[in-house]
Structures are given as structure tokens and as C-alpha cells.
Amino acid sequence: MRTFFLSLLLCSGASQAAEVEFLHWWTSAGEKNALKRLENELAKADIPLKPAPVIGGGGDSAMTVLQARALAGNTPSFAQIEGPSIKSWDAIGILHPINKTATTHHWDEVLHPLAKAINKTDNGYVALPLTLHRLNWLWTNQRLLAQLQLTPPKTWPELFQAMEIAHQQGFIPLAIGDQPWQIAQLFESLVIAAGGVSFYQSALVELDKRNIDSAEMRLALSQLRHISLLTSHPLPDQNWDSATQALAQDKALFQIGGDWILGDLLAHKVAVPEHISCQPAPQSRQTFLYNMDSLIFMASKTFSAQQAERVANRLADKDFQSEFNRVKGSIPVRNDIDLSQFNLCQQRSYHDFLFASAHGLAIPSMTDSMAVNPVTQQAINSEIFRFFRNQPISEDEVIRRIVSIAASN
Numbered sequence: 001m002r003t004f005f006l007s008l009l010l011c012s013g014a015s016q017a018a019e020v021e022f023l024h025w026w027t028s029a030g031e032k033n034a035l036k037r038l039e040n041e042l043a044k045a046d047i048p049l050k051p052a053p054v055i056g057g058g059g060d061s062a063m064t065v066l067q068a069r070a071l072a073g074n075t076p077s078f079a080q081i082e083g084p085s086i087k088s089w090d091a092i093g094i095l096h097p098i099n100k101t102a103t104t105h106h107w108d109e110v111l112h113p114l115a116k117a118i119n120k121t122d123n124g125y126v127a128l129p130l131t132l133h134r135l136n137w138l139w140t141n142q143r144l145l146a147q148l149q150l151t152p153p154k155t156w157p158e159l160f161q162a163m164e165i166a167h168q169q170g171f172i173p174l175a176i177g178d179q180p181w182q183i184a185q186l187f188e189s190l191v192i193a194a195g196g197v198s199f200y201q202s203a204l205v206e207l208d209k210r211n212i213d214s215a216e217m218r219l220a221l222s223q224l225r226h227i228s229l230l231t232s233h234p235l236p237d238q239n240w241d242s243a244t245q246a247l248a249q250d251k252a253l254f255q256i257g258g259d260w261i262l263g264d265l266l267a268h269k270v271a272v273p274e275h276i277s278c279q280p281a282p283q284s285r286q287t288f289l290y291n292m293d294s295l296i297f298m299a300s301k302t303f304s305a306q307q308a309e310r311v312a313n314r315l316a317d318k319d320f321q322s323e324f325n326r327v328k329g330s331i332p333v334r335n336d337i338d339l340s341q342f343n344l345c346q347q348r349s350y351h352d353f354l355f356a357s358a359h360g361l362a363i364p365s366m367t368d369s370m371a372v373n374p375v376t377q378q379a380i381n382s383e384i385f386r387f388f389r390n391q392p393i394s395e396d397e398v399i400r401r402i403v404s405i406a407a408s409n
């Protein structure tokens with residue numbers, strides 16, 4: 001299989017010239033800032049970058065494009081990727097391992113265990129870890145909170161109360177990127193609150209039928225329905241970053257989601273945490289729901305193992321990794337980076353990550369590619385999205401459907 005794929009790629013002639021093509025989904029303001037840092041880093045080694053952006057946060061569209069390009073024998077030189085699919089790509093045999101880079105940069109010693117587990121296979125390091133994002137964040141507009149005379153909500157019922165008041169006063173209660181992965185991510189935070197970390201693991205990572213079909217899931221779904229009713233006036237443009245704009249422009253009181261939101265706030269020079277603050281999503285204070293961006297390097301006629309190591313070696317640079325994460329809103333995958341110049345939300349994220357890792361409370365996001373295979377993930381995400389958008393769909397119906405997706409997993 002490996003040989004077949006390699007010859008397919010070699011015959012068809014993949015990427016061109018000395019520039020390296022990078023497939024990714026970083027298209028918002030904060031993401032573009034971070035991407036610029038990556039481009040500059042490669043320029044230091046005279047490696048011109050040809051970005052190949054695929055619009056659509058969360059990466060579902062980008063992954064579909066990557067698969068189609070691989071089948072056509074037209075892979076980019078390297079690509080943004082997340083979680084267990086790194087191992088699937090490696091199993092097909094079209095990745096360049098980057099073990100020299102790993103040795104030069106002492107990855108075995110400096111990477112967080114999580115980063116090693118995700119990026120290493122029997123072939124050694126087959127991907128370069130870049131970011132560690134926390135997803136269970138509640139972002140709050142402090143000006144609106146004060147204007148509405150509210151205190152920061154600690155539980156979902158408190159959050160609903162605050163949202164209702166914001167709604168009555170003509171503000172957007174919760175800024176939502178109206179796409180399946182965004183809604184499904186919101187649902188993950190509800191599931192954690194409803195059942196706790198081991199419940200979440202069992203229901204959404206291991207897809208155990210007994211916990212999918214449960215009172216906790218029904219509670220989380222009924223709360224999601226509550227949110228859908230409170231936020232029934234969609235934003236003019238439905239991406240997560242336009243939702244963040246509504247938050248930053250004092251139109252929306254809250255947003256729930258990953259700390260790429262912080263990257264966008266910083267890119268727009270919003271004061272964080274003074275104007276927009278961060279706190280863990282309600283009832284998930286000690287939980288660290290994460291995803292990790294990695295890069296895979298793809299074998300082709302015009303992108304050799306040596307070139308892969310050259311690119312990887314630059315992007316493994318400690319100062320670059322630090323700067324990229326500072327701008328991106330995430331925290332570094334290495335344990336030896338000083339965060340004193342990072343935003344306070346990132347410092348808190350790191351502190352909470354260390355605590356959560358030590359206490360079994362760091363959990364992978366199912367909806368953002370860190371737990372189950374992409375087909376199952378997309379099927380579950382779209383069921384949750386369908387439920388969110390269609391009031392007549394009952395909790396029982398969506399549970400039945402998720403159980404049947406889990407059974408065919």
C-alpha cells in the first residue's frame with residue numbers, strides 16, 4: 001500500500017518549484033497574524049511559502065480537500081492537521097518522518113506527553129506539534145456585563161439568566177459561529193457540565209451507548225435547545241470570527257469557544273481581559289478541553305525527506321514556537337517556554353493545563369478532530385447542528401441517531 005501510494009505520487013508530479021505549499025485553514029485576522037510569523041520564519045532559511053488556505057474554521061473542509069488532493073497525487077508540501085488522523089495518514093505511508101528535527105530540538109525531553117502521544121508513531125515523529133488550544137472558554141464583554149449590572153456566571157442556569165437579560169435589552173446574548181463544528185463544540189461544554197469529565201470521555205470519546213442514551217445527555221441537549229431559542233436571530237455572517245467581532249464591538253455579551261478567539265481579539269487590539277475577559281465555561285473550571293494543531297510533511301516528487309526536515313527544523317525553533325502561540329491565542333506544546341510575555345488568559349490556560357494534566361482532567365475535543373474518526377465526527381456534529389436548528393427535533397431522536405452512528409463506528 002505504502003509503495004503504491006508513493007509511486008502514485010511520484011508519477012503524477014506533486015507541488016512545484018522551490019517554494020513549499022502549505023494547506024491550512026487559518027483565514028481569520030488572528031490566524032493570518034500567526035501565519036505571517038510562520039512565513040517569516042521560513043523566509044529566514046530562504047524557503048518561500050505558498051499558502052493554500054481552505055476556508056472553514058475547524059478544518060473539516062480543509063481535510064476533505066487534503067484527501068482529494070492525496071488521491072489525485074497532488075499533495076501540498078505540508079499541511080495543518082489535528083489529532084488521531086496523523087496516525088491514519090502515516091499508516092498510508094505518505095508522510096516524511098521528521099526524526100532529525102525531533103532529535104535536534106530534544107522533543108523527547110521538552111514536549112508535553114500529550115504532544116508526543118499525538119505526533120509519534122512506530123516511525124518516530126511523523127508530525128510537528130505547534131499549538132495547544134483550550135476550547136472550554138467563556139469570553140465575556142465586561143462593559144456590557146457592567147452596563148447590565150450582572151456578575152460573571154458560574155453555572156449554566158446563571159449564564160441563561162444573564163443571556164435572557166441581555167436579550168431583553170436588545171443585545172446578542174451569545175455570539176455564535178453558526179456552523180456544525182461551532183454548535184457541536186458548544187454542546188461539548190454542556191456535556192462536561194452535565195456529567196463531568198469521565199462521563200464526557202465515555203459518551204463522546206469512547207461513544208459508549210449507555211452514556212449517550214442517558215439523563216446527562218438529555219440535560220445537555222435541553223440546554224442546547226434553550227440556547228437555540230435565545231439566539232434565534234442569526235448574525236449577518238455566520239463564521240466564528242464574525243461572532244467574535246460582535247463580542248468585541250459591544251453587540252454581544254458572551255461567546256463560548258476555543259482560544260483562537262483570543263488570537264482574533266488581540267489582532268483587533270481589543271484589551272483582554274479588561275474589555276473581553278476569559279473564564280472557563282460554566283461548571284468546567286478544572287477541565288481542560290483541548291485540541292492541538294500539528295503539521296504533516298507529505299512525500300512527493302518535489303518535496304523530499306531532506307526538504308521536509310529543513311522546513312520542520314525551522315518551525316521547531318523554540319522562539320518561533322513561542323511567538324506563534326503568543327499571537328495565535330494558544331499555549332506552546334513545549335514545557336520550557338516562558339509565558340510571562342503572553343496574555344493573562346494564556347497564562348491561566350497554561351496553569352489550568354498543568355493542573356488538569358496532573359489530575360486526569362485534560363480531555364480531547366471530539367468535535368474538533370481529537371478523538372474519533374472524521375466520518376463519525378462529522379456525522380455527530382451534523383446531528384447536533386440539525387437539532388440546534390430545528391425545534392421539532394426531539395432529544396430522543398438525536399440520541400437515537402448518535403447511538404446508531406456510534407454503533408457503525
Ligand code: BGC
Pocket residue numbers: 025026031056057058059082133260291292293368
Ligand atoms: C484549529 C485552530 C483554528 C480554529 C478556527 C481549529 O480547528 O485548531 O488553529 O484557529 O480551528 O479556525
